[in-house]
Amino acid sequence: MLNDSSLATEEETTIRTKKLFVTGEFYIPWCGHNTSQMEKQSTLLLFCLFFSCRYSGLGVSEGTREQPQQKIPVRIFVFGDSYADTGNWDRSGGSWHLPYGITFPGKPSGRFSDGRVLTDYFASFFGAISPPPYNQRSYTMKSIPQYGMNFAYGGTGVFNTLVNKPNMTTQIEFFKDLVERKVYSKEDLAKSIALVSVAGNDYAAYARGHQDQQGLQVFISALIDQLSVNLKRIHGLGVAKIAVTGLPPLGCLPQLTSYVNYKNCSAHWNSLAESHNKKLEEMVEESKNEKGGPGHVLVLDLQMAFTSALIRHGLETGSLESVLKPCCLGAKEGYFCGSLDEKGERMYAVCDEPQKSFFWDDIHPSQNGWASVSSLLRSTLEQLN
Numbered sequence: 001m002l003n004d005s006s007l008a009t010e011e012e013t014t015i016r017t018k019k020l021f022v023t024g025e026f027y028i029p030w031c032g033h034n035t036s037q038m039e040k041q042s043t044l045l046l047f048c049l050f051f052s053c054r055y056s057g058l059g060v061s062e063g064t065r066e067q068p069q070q071k072i073p074v075r076i077f078v079f080g081d082s083y084a085d086t087g088n089w090d091r092s093g094g095s096w097h098l099p100y101g102i103t104f105p106g107k108p109s110g111r112f113s114d115g116r117v118l119t120d121y122f123a124s125f126f127g128a129i130s131p132p133p134y135n136q137r138s139y140t141m142k143s144i145p146q147y148g149m150n151f152a153y154g155g156t157g158v159f160n161t162l163v164n165k166p167n168m169t170t171q172i173e174f175f176k177d178l179v180e181r182k183v184y185s186k187e188d189l190a191k192s193i194a195l196v197s198v199a200g201n202d203y204a205a206y207a208r209g210h211q212d213q214q215g216l217q218v219f220i221s222a223l224i225d226q227l228s229v230n231l232k233r234i235h236g237l238g239v240a241k242i243a244v245t246g247l248p249p250l251g252c253l254p255q256l257t258s259y260v261n262y263k264n265c266s267a268h269w270n271s272l273a274e275s276h277n278k279k280l281e282e283m284v285e286e287s288k289n290e291k292g293g294p295g296h297v298l299v300l301d302l303q304m305a306f307t308s309a310l311i312r313h314g315l316e317t318g319s320l321e322s323v324l325k326p327c328c329l330g331a332k333e334g335y336f337c338g339s340l341d342e343k344g345e346r347m348y349a350v351c352d353e354p355q356k357s358f359f360w361d362d363i364h365p366s367q368n369g370w371a372s373v374s375s376l377l378r379s380t381l382e383q384l385n
């Protein structure tokens with residue numbers, strides 16, 4: 001853990017901190033026979049990644065801080081999970097209850113954060129507001145043609161996952177239906193951009209059904225192959241440009257680092273993310289010259305962006321623990337951010353300064369975290385202009 005005495009120089013600290021984030025200093029097994037019950041629960045719960053299984057609801061997007069600067073804003077189409085979802089779940093679950101949304105818009109808005117999420121910053125970069133959630137389309141029909149649509153459902157993935165909600169294939173079917181109904185013109189689609197944020201939950205589902213790592217590389221390849229098919233379908237429906245996220249450093253998520261008091265990251269899970277991201281990059285590169293390929297596709301390097309942002313926050317605070325520890329935590333074991341007991345009493349605690357945190361809960365970044373990550377993706381996003 002970093003402290004004041006260890007901050008000899010920024011360069012030395014950066015190297016030391018990066019080693020902790022990237023390589024890790026502890027190992028969480030893959031639910032083998034020798035794995036403790038706590039470790040098994042950690043591995044199985046690790047994801048419902050990008051959407052914890054205990055959460056079950058999202059709501060209507062409130063938009064971003066800035067209004068569109070263009071007369072004809074870029075239309076954004078979003079597919080994926082809770083890193084991108086701004087309102088496709090109903091209002092019965094955790095993200096529609098306090099303390100979610102306390103930073104923006106000041107009340108729960110269905111986002112899995114205290115405020116804005118990846119989609120909000122992505123849309124704002126292109127001078128647009130967050131597109132309306134598909135599940136709320138009956139309330140937002142006037143804005144559908146103007147701003148695009150968000151089809152992302154928290155907890156979902158490329159394949160079916162631990163959450164019984166539309167996977168990416170089904171999300172694309174929703175999009176296809178709107179295209180066939182001519183909600184968008186060909187010209188609208190040709191000038192649009194898609195954001196795709198999926199895959200974490202697929203590994204959660206895989207981990208639950210497999211007691212060891214045998215077949216993992218085969219699964220990664222199958223997942224990337226299906227993702228390639230999905231990207232081609234989105235492009236085939238008229239979207240010219242696509243941004244697809246890689247996995248973040250999974251081993252640095254608080255749900256795992258909590259088992260070592262938030263002192264460092266898991267090399268095992270970070271290695272899994274690296275394997276996935278390498279195959280994703282290879283797929284995108286190979287598809288560039290492929291006939292009938294997915295068009296202009298860019299990979300958003302979340303592993304780099306998360307790692308760099310975490311290092312930056314660690315240098316600012318002088319403590320790695322303060323960076324990896326989430327702002328919102330359950331009051332004791334068995335409770336989580338937003339939990340209430342049988343009497344309706346609050347069983348969670350929120351840090352004094354959410355605006356300075358990186359992680360909001362045990363899986364999701366805070367608004368401040370997403371702002372830091374998004375700022376590091378700007379140079380990549382410039383290539384989509």
